[in-house]
Amino acid sequence: MSPAAAIDAPAPAAVPQLALLKANGVGKRFGGVQALAAVSFTINHGEIYGLIGPNGAGKTSLFNVLTGIYAPDGGEFVFDGLPLAGLKPHEVAARGIARTFQNIRLFGNLSALENVMIGRHVRTQAGVWGAILRDARTRAEEKAIEARAYELLEYVGIARRAHDQARHLPYGDQRRLEIARALATEPELLALDEPAAGMNATETASLKALLERIRHDGTTILLIEHDMKLVMSVCDRVLVLDYGKKIAEGPAAAVQQDPAVIAAYLGGEVSLNLKGA
Amino acid sequence: MQALLDLKKHPAATWIGFALVGVALLALPFALAQVGTAWVRITNLAILFVLLSLGLNIVVGFAGLLDLGYIAFYAVGAYTYALLASPHFNIHLPFWIILPIGAAIACLFGVLLGTPTLKLRGDYLAIVTLGFGEIVRIFFNNLSQPFNLTNGPQGITLIDPFHIGDFSFAKTDTFLGLSFSGPIKYYYLLTLVLLVVIVVNLRLQDSRIGRAWEAIREDEIAARAMGINTTRIKLLAFAMGASFGGIAGGMFSAMQGFISPESFILVESVMVLAMVVLGGMGNIWGVIVGALLLSFVPEVLRYTVEPVQKALFGRMLVEPEVIRMLLFGLALVLMMLFRPAGLLPSALRKRELEVKRT
Numbered sequence: 041m042s043p044a045a046a047i048d049a050p051a052p053a054a055v056p057q058l059a060l061l062k063a064n065g066v067g068k069r070f071g072g073v074q075a076l077a078a079v080s081f082t083i084n085h086g087e088i089y090g091l092i093g094p095n096g097a098g099k100t101s102l103f104n105v106l107t108g109i110y111a112p113d114g115g116e117f118v119f120d121g122l123p124l125a126g127l128k129p130h131e132v133a134a135r136g137i138a139r140t141f142q143n144i145r146l147f148g149n150l151s152a153l154e155n156v157m158i159g160r161h162v163r164t165q166a167g168v169w170g171a172i173l174r175d176a177r178t179r180a181e182e183k184a185i186e187a188r189a190y191e192l193l194e195y196v197g198i199a200r201r202a203h204d205q206a207r208h209l210p211y212g213d214q215r216r217l218e219i220a221r222a223l224a225t226e227p228e229l230l231a232l233d234e235p236a237a238g239m240n241a242t243e244t245a246s247l248k249a250l251l252e253r254i255r256h257d258g259t260t261i262l263l264i265e266h267d268m269k270l271v272m273s274v275c276d277r278v279l280v281l282d283y284g285k286k287i288a289e290g291p292a293a294a295v296q297q298d299p300a301v302i303a304a305y306l307g308g309e310v311s312l313n314l315k316g317a
Numbered sequence: 318m319q320a321l322l323d324l325k326k327h328p329a330a331t332w333i334g335f336a337l338v339g340v341a342l343l344a345l346p347f348a349l350a351q352v353g354t355a356w357v358r359i360t361n362l363a364i365l366f367v368l369l370s371l372g373l374n375i376v377v378g379f380a381g382l383l384d385l386g387y388i389a390f391y392a393v394g395a396y397t398y399a400l401l402a403s404p405h406f407n408i409h410l411p412f413w414i415i416l417p418i419g420a421a422i423a424c425l426f427g428v429l430l431g432t433p434t435l436k437l438r439g440d441y442l443a444i445v446t447l448g449f450g451e452i453v454r455i456f457f458n459n460l461s462q463p464f465n466l467t468n469g470p471q472g473i474t475l476i477d478p479f480h481i482g483d484f485s486f487a488k489t490d491t492f493l494g495l496s497f498s499g500p501i502k503y504y505y506l507l508t509l510v511l512l513v514v515i516v517v518n519l520r521l522q523d524s525r526i527g528r529a530w531e532a533i534r535e536d537e538i539a540a541r542a543m544g545i546n547t548t549r550i551k552l553l554a555f556a557m558g559a560s561f562g563g564i565a566g567g568m569f570s571a572m573q574g575f576i577s578p579e580s581f582i583l584v585e586s587v588m589v590l591a592m593v594v595l596g597g598m599g600n601i602w603g604v605i606v607g608a609l610l611l612s613f614v615p616e617v618l619r620y621t622v623e624p625v626q627k628a629l630f631g632r633m634l635v636e637p638e639v640i641r642m643l644l645f646g647l648a649l650v651l652m653m654l655f656r657p658a659g660l661l662p663s664a665l666r667k668r669e670l671e672v673k674r675t
Binding site: 107109128129130133134138139141145146147148149150154157158159160161162163164165166167168170171172174178181182185221222224225 | 517520521524525526527528529531532535536538539540541542543544545546547553557
């Protein structure tokens with residue numbers, strides 16, 4: 041990882057910081073469903089930014105538009121000062137956004153190590169001729185790829201699994217492997233889609249430590265998560281989506297108290313009852 | 318198996334192994350020639366099919382793109398050679414110029430097939446490639462007018478054999494008291510090309526490009542999200558596979574001296590695919606074994622079915638040709654039932670099957 045860039049203890053609300061990712065009125069419609077309705081927000085360098093909302097709120101759609109899998113119908117993302125409009129997924133990855141998937145998408149028949157080595161693709165060069173001739177440069181690059189992949193497996197704590205087939209790793213390790221693979225692309229922004237899903241309390245606690253370490257080492261994190269305890273404890277700021285609309289944004293503690301958020305999660309009637317009580 | 322693995326750790330043993338294989342490969346054609354020159358020709362054709370299988374393995378085995386029209390690239394290579402080294406246009410270029418041209422044109426056709434099919438996978442891709450293979454064959458069959466490019470179904474005859482100056486691959490030469498017939502010379506050339514192609518394949522598989530192919534095979538969306546330009550990498554697979562097919566086609570043309578669209582029918586594509594699948598998709602050694610088996614077993618049957626029947630029943634009950642295809646089909650069915658990952662599955666596939674069984 042790059043040396044920690046003095047973003048050890050960010051105070052996001054107080055000190056205005058450098059924006060890494062800006063969403064300007066991003067919209068996406070699938071047939072009759074408005075998956076995203078003019079969503080705007082800003083993620084600062086070094087933040088852990090939470091993205092929450094009930095099921096079907098548009099969180100994963102936001103990820104898919106951000107990473108170029110879908111084109112937005114309106115608005116745009118500006119990353120590191122440049123728009124992402126029209127970029128294909130592999131170009132977005134090259135710009136420095138890496139992601140994981142809600143329903144884990146590893147290269148199942150390959151080993152854990154190979155999975156991470158594939159993550160190095162975008163930061164390496166060797167082509168067909170390099171592969172065939174195996175010149176000194178290609179050999180050096182291959183060696184570096186493998187060494188880095190091992191490092192990353194150690195970083196996320198699954199180095200002992202390096203030569204196991206990815207599909208046979210325990211669930212929690214698969215989630216970690218996805219993170220290692222994403223980190224291999226040297227992202228500025230790491231977008232995680234429900235990394236704690238299906239984890240028990242111990243695993244979640246160690247995931248939290250990993251996320252804090254990644255942030256400490258200089259990578260900004262965008263986190264979709266249903267585990268509210270994790271979100272509230274690790275995120276600097278949180279964005280809440282409901283039916284594709286932004287209904288709240290701010291520090292975790294404040295968002296938690298927001299009546300609109302409570303209504304979205306518990307349903308309108310309950311919130312009315314709460315008010316009446 | 319463990320003993321074999323231990324042997325691998327000793328460099329001396331490795332070199333002795335290489336030397337033994339080398340001597341065997343050098344001596345093989347003379348041993349075969351004792352049985353009959355036909356067997357040297359059969360071996361040469363078998364090596365051509367190994368080359369084809371290795372080319373198709375890049376597309377099907379590495380990148381996971383099901384291609385049912387692969388023989389089209391073989392045809393393109395064969396016709397390129399035939400047109401540039403025959404009396405048909407009265408052009409007689411040397412083979413070492415034509416083979417690269419044939420590979421390049423086949424490569425172009427690979428990109429031509431790859432570009433419109435980039436978004437397709439599985440069954441849909443198979444149907445499109447099947448159509449492509451047929452289109453190429455039908456073109457060759459009909460391009461005799463208005464301008465006679467391919468001579469239609471009659472094919473092209475009197476194709477030049479490989480020659481360097483006065484040294485021709487069609488004549489018999491005596492050297493060191495050994496008689497080198499045309500097929501034997503081709504055998505050595507083919508073996509040399511095969512060794513190069515094997516090394517190229519092994520190196521491609523274990524490289525950044527090879528990993529990108531495997532990533533696409535495993536999960537295309539994840540591959541894209543990891544920064545792999547799937548368009549480029551897929552086209553590369555088609556182009557590389559097609560080039561190998563083109564080279565094999567050129568050699569086929571020169572060895573046979575005659576080609577016609579008949580040689581490039583759908584069954585040939587299916588046969589090459591069967592070799593890849595039978596041997597073990599994605600495993601280079603498995604694919605080689607598969608191609609050799611499917612090339613040799615039918616030939617062995619051709620020569621044994623008749624005498625065996627005569628000895629057993631005193632007369633012919635079933636034509637050799639019929640029983641050949643019957644046994645061939647049966648072997649494929651049994652294979653898929655009992656060894657679905659192929660004779661020599663790729664290491665990871667094998668591991669996967671073992672886990673499933675326990």
